[in-house]
Amino acid sequence: MYWEPEYETMDRDDLRQLQLERLQATVNRAYMNVPFYRRKLDEIGVQPEDIKSLDDIRRLPFTTKDDLRENYPYGMFSVPLRDIVRLHASSGTTGTATVVGYTRRDIKIWANLVARILTAGGVTKDDVVQISFGYGLFTGGFGLHYGAEKIGASVIPISSGNTRRQIQIMQDFRTTVLICTPSYALVIADTLYEMGINVNSLYLKYGLFGAEPWSEAMREEIQEKLKITATDNYGLSEVMGPGVAGECLKQKGLHVNEDHFLVEVVDPETLEPVRPGDVGELVITTLTREAMPVLRFRTRDLTRLITEPCECGRTFARISRILGRTDDMLIVKGVNVFPSQIEKVLFEIEGTEPHYQIVVERKGRLDEITVLVEVSEEIFFDEMKRQHQLIETIKKRLASELGISVDVKLVEKKTLERFEGKAKRVIDKRNL
Ligand SMILES: [Zn+2]
Secondary structure, three states: OOOOHHHHOOOHHHHHHHHHHHHHHHHHHHHHHOHHHHHHHHHHOOOHHHOOOHHHHHHOOOEOHHHHHHOOOOOOOOOOHHHOOEEEEEOOOOOOOEEEEEOHHHHHHHHHHHHHHHHHOOOOOOOEEEEOOOOOOOHHHHHHHHHHHHHOOEEEOOOOOOHHHHHHHHHHOOOOEEEEOHHHHHHHHHHHHHOOOOHHHOOOOEEEEEOOOOOHHHHHHHHHHHOOEEEEEEEEOOOOEEEEEEEOOOOOOEEEOOOOEEEEEEOOOOOOEOOOOOOEEEEEEEOOOOOOOOOOEEEEEEEOEEOOOOOOOOOOOEEOOOOEEOOOOEEEOOEEEOHHHHHHHHHHOOOEEEEEEEEEEEEOOEEEEEEEEEEOHHHHOOOHHHHHHHHHHHHHHHHHHHOOOOEEEEEEOOOOOOOOOOOOOEEEOOOO
16 A cells, blocks of 8 residues: 555656755755855865765765754744744754744645655554644654645544543544554553553554654564554654654565655764665755755664565665664763663563663763663562562673673562653763
8 A cells, every 4th residue: 555656666766866856956955045055065165066966965064963953943944934834843952952944845745755654554544543742843743643634534633641531532532543652652551451441442453653763572562462553653853754764564664755855874983874784873865845955964863774675565765663873872881782772682571561761870980781670560579589580581681682781670560750752761870
């Protein structure tokens, strides 16, 4: 099932030609209308007409989140404010927020690309779609909303929070599709069990989850607990919002909407392309965005590019699930540690709950990681011997996965904070 088969199954050579034309138009637009890009390109002596092939993208400068912050609020726009019909912003947890603007055409394309992702994830006009992403400046809620409406599904804009009410609505409105972060899907699943509701009495069929990295094991857990088929989708406000990439029902990586985004995977240190199929930082160039063209945006998200054809018939390349963020990566005792590695191990061990937190501290001159793991009540109140065995098992498995030893503490169910949006897994107390 495709939303726009003429693009989604496009011949790769035709696609490359389309990408080149759109890239040239984008660079031209950025150079002519955004002083930031004109200055950057002039500095390195590159003119729009120098872009003659897709490989010439490597001549273009990178754009970082800091660049967007420094041009707060409207400095990156390539159209006057009167042509902007929507503004979104990303959270300013680590400083100034970044603002993104959309023209009427940008909004139309956005809805269309989200409609593609939803269709690939199994959604049709017959579905009742519950959108439990936050509505507001965050692009998740509105982004998915417009795409689901475009398909013709019945959309419930419930936003995030108030989990019991979410479940009530899910029952009463006969929700068939749940859309939220994967961690919130698990919170909903846990609450269902607490409320004594049999999941088989619900109408849920599909779940589309995104906005944070999650593991294959977490997918299995969500699918089993909610009795749905769960797919992963990806996007970020800096280049549009959700709808940049999404999985088809083969669940083997996320198809990138390559006619609208040109992606590269680079080594985060050297910024050179990684070998095909290797893990690196995802870099995205917008190809059709009017209000805010972005050249080579460094996403900080780590993934790998999958270019083998997919069984679903889409010809768009795929990215693997996001494996972590370059800025989430903890360097502990000189070793790179990703929260996703810890999550993977915990999901494989019987008796642990899918809720955990990673605390990093500096004791003396040494960094130490403590992983707090929620365990089922049976284990928590069971004899010490069994608890010790479980701790030792987790420690051993983590040590072999990470290559360093970590401390493990078991905590009672519901001790760790729950998140309605993106989960915060790491507490770094080192003040680096
Ligand atoms: Zn596919």
